[in-house]
Amino acid sequence: RKEVEQDPGPFNVPEGATVAFNCTYSNSASQSFFWYRQDCRKEPKLLMSVYSSGNEDGRFTAQLNRASQYISLLIRDSKLSDSATYLCVVGGGYQKVTFGTGTKLQVIP
Amino acid sequence: DTGVSQNPRHKITKRGQNVTFRCDPISEHNRLYWYRQTLGQGPEFLTYFQNEAQLEKSRLLSDRFSAERPKGSFSTLEIQRTEQGDSAMYLCASSGRTDGSPLHFGNGTRLTVT
Numbered sequence: 001r002k003e004v005e006q007d008p009g010p011f012n013v014p015e016g017a018t019v020a021f022n023c024t025y026s027n028s029a030s031q032s033f034f035w036y037r038q039d040c041r042k043e044p045k046l047l048m049s050v051y052s053s054g055n056e057d058g059r060f061t062a063q064l065n066r067a068s069q070y071i072s073l074l075i076r077d078s079k080l081s082d083s084a085t086y087l088c089v090v091g092g093g094y095q096k097v098t099f100g101t102g103t104k105l106q107v108i109p
Numbered sequence: 110d111t112g113v114s115q116n117p118r119h120k121i122t123k124r125g126q127n128v129t130f131r132c133d134p135i136s137e138h139n140r141l142y143w144y145r146q147t148l149g150q151g152p153e154f155l156t157y158f159q160n161e162a163q164l165e166k167s168r169l170l171s172d173r174f175s176a177e178r179p180k181g182s183f184s185t186l187e188i189q190r191t192e193q194g195d196s197a198m199y200l201c202a203s204s205g206r207t208d209g210s211p212l213h214f215g216n217g218t219r220l221t222v223t
Contacts, residue, residue: 006151032209043200043214044152087151089212096165097142097204097212099151 001026004090006100014108017078021103023088024070033064034089035073038102044087047073078107111135113215115201121221122191129187130218134203141184142212143176144200145169152200158184191222 006023013019025033033050048055050062050071061074071090075082085104091097114133122128134141139160144152155174156166160181170176173191178184188195198219202212 004151008149032211034211043217046211046213049209049211096154096157096167097202098154099144101149101151 002100003027003098004088004100006088006103008101008103010104010106012106012108013078015078015080017107018074018076019078019105020072020074021086021088021105022070022072023090023100023103024068025088025090025098026069027090028066028069030090032091032097033062033071035060035062035071036087036089036099038085038087040085044099047086075105078105080107080109083107113201113203113213115199115215115218117218118216119219119221121223124191124193124222126191127187127189128191128220129185130199130201130220131183131185132201132203132215133183134201135205135213136182138203138205138210138213139181140204140206140210141178142202142204143184143186144202146198146200146217147196155186188220191220193222196220196222 035047036044037047038044054063059076063072085102087102088100141158143155146152158178173189176186198217200217202214204210
């Protein structure tokens, strides 16, 4: 089993739609969780950290389920500019930081 | 610019040659990571430093790969006797002293081995 697993997609959604991505992780001792966004041929950029109680940043909501070992990202009112690959990231602290393979999102006009 | 800096941006080399990449992290960050990324894949962990200590090294990092961070500031990644399979984007990231601090990436070095 991979340490961090994501559905690679692509997810093709119309503008204005709501889309959700899940990510599962294998190490129950993981402490830190993040979502990164990566545009084609660019470096990953931090989208948001994921906190145990769940957190929201504008149209983006992230949640953590420790019991089931998954994190999720919800994007509301999708914009064309949201088209990118979304990387789930697990680890931090004294642990190595592991990336999922990414979920590709294409928002269609 | 106080972000993570990587040099060179692009490197084309012939198979069998040695290459060295440099990463300058954000100055107050004590943790530094190297990743490799190929098209359609997420970044794969290579190695991780806390200050000058190399705390973890992936099994992906064969004996042809070596990384150093001699003074706990910049880091170098050397690949000896390059192979075509080494062609990839090599990403460096740094993070702060607080556990759980997110990683900040440089622009990467794109290596092409011909």
